[in-house]
Amino acid sequence: MTDAAMLKVVGLVAGYGSAPVLNGVSIVAQPGSITAVLGANGAGKTTLLRTISGFVRTRSGQITLDDLSLTRLSPDHIARVGVSHVPEGQGVITELTVEENLRLGLLLRPRAARGTALEDAYRRFAILADRRRRLAATLSGGERQILVIARALLSAPRVLxxxxxxxxxxxxxxxQVMGLIRQLRDEAGLTVLLVEQNARSALSIADRGTVLSQGKVVAEADAADLAADVGLRRHYLGF
Ligand SMILES: Nc1ncnc2c1ncn2[C@@H]1O[C@H](COP(=O)(O)OP(=O)(O)OP(=O)(O)O)[C@@H](O)[C@H]1O
Ligand SMILES: [Mg+2]
Structure with missing residues (x-):
């Protein structure tokens, strides 16, 4: 794995139509840590990830990866500097085999830097090694989720x-999936921004957490403190 980076979002305003979805969101993902982004349906969690990745335009605010501003870069450029985005929905290409899906993740790496990455992935994700010649269509939901995470890792991200x-x-x-994400932090030192409606599970592995409501940050703290806040849980976290 390459060096983990710090992802920083400051005062982000972004959205789709005339009224912005995100109204001044700030969040920091510290190197080698898991930062949970929590909140109800429609809070703006996916929009935040899509704006970081460059698919939604930033209207104001800044997004930086270490010292590099991502704010005006294209999605392609943002992916190439090491921000790997796994969208919702276990989006494997069902007509391709597990290995063909994984090889797509390698395309973002220079050929010379591909080395043993695929074998390393099979070592880490044994379940994929067993199924490497099967069509992705035959995988369970959990296996597909592992496949899309493994594919993202093959691009050697600095932030996931x-x-x-x-x-x-x-x-x-x-x-199992949460355990895997935790392992990626602990063993590979990956920086992870983890969007979840399943706040209880996310907070069980996260270091920090940010709670969004209607496009604004309503809480930001250590994961354990968020999980212990009964009022916050009742109002925003659903557990
Ligand atoms: N492509 C789009 N065009 C217009 N509005 C959108 C679009 N995508 C999302 N929105 C709106 O932006 C707001 C935030 O949506 P977003 O998908 O970011 O929320 P979310 O927190 O990810 O919700 P969920 O937990 O349901 O995934 C919602 O009001 C939604 O209707
Ligand atoms: Mg969403």
């Missing part, structure tokens, strides 16, 4: 953006 990796998965599988 995950949008609702638990969505649609059985509780036991959610725990």
């Amino acid at each position: 953006l995950l949008d609702e990796p638990s969505l649609g998965l059985a509780p036991r599988v959610v725990a």
Whole structure:
């Protein structure tokens, strides 16, 4: 893994139509840590990730990766400097095999830097090694989620953006996926911005957490403190 980077968002205003969805959002993802982004339906979590990745235009505010401003870069450029975005919905290409899906992740790396990355991925994600020649269509939801995370890692990201990796998965599988994300932080030192509606699961592995409501930050603290805040849980976190 390449060096983890710090992702910093300051005063972000962004959205789709005339009224912005994000109204001055600030968040920091510290190197080698997991930062949870929580909040109800429509709070603006996905919009935040899409703006960081350059798919939604920043109207005002700044987004930086270490010292580099991402604010006016194209999505392609942002991906190439090491921001890897795993969108919601376990989006594998079902007509391709597991290995073909994984190879797509390598395309962002210079050929000379691909080395043993694929073998390394199979070592880390044994379940994918067992299924490498199977069509992705045959995978379970949990296996697909692991595949899209593994594919994102093959681009050697410095920051990983995950949008609702638990969505649609059985509780036991959610725990496995969360364990995997935790492992990526602990063993690979990855910087992760983890968007989740499943606040309880996300906070169980996160270092810090930010809660969004209607495009604004309503809380920001250590994950354990957020999880212990009964009022916050009742109002915003649903557990
Ligand atoms: N492509 C779009 N065009 C116009 N409005 C959009 C678009 N995508 C999202 N919105 C609106 O922006 C607001 C925030 O949506 P967003 O998807 O960022 O929320 P979210 O926190 O990710 O919600 P969820 O938990 O349901 O995924 C919502 O009011 C939504 O209707
Ligand atoms: Mg969303």
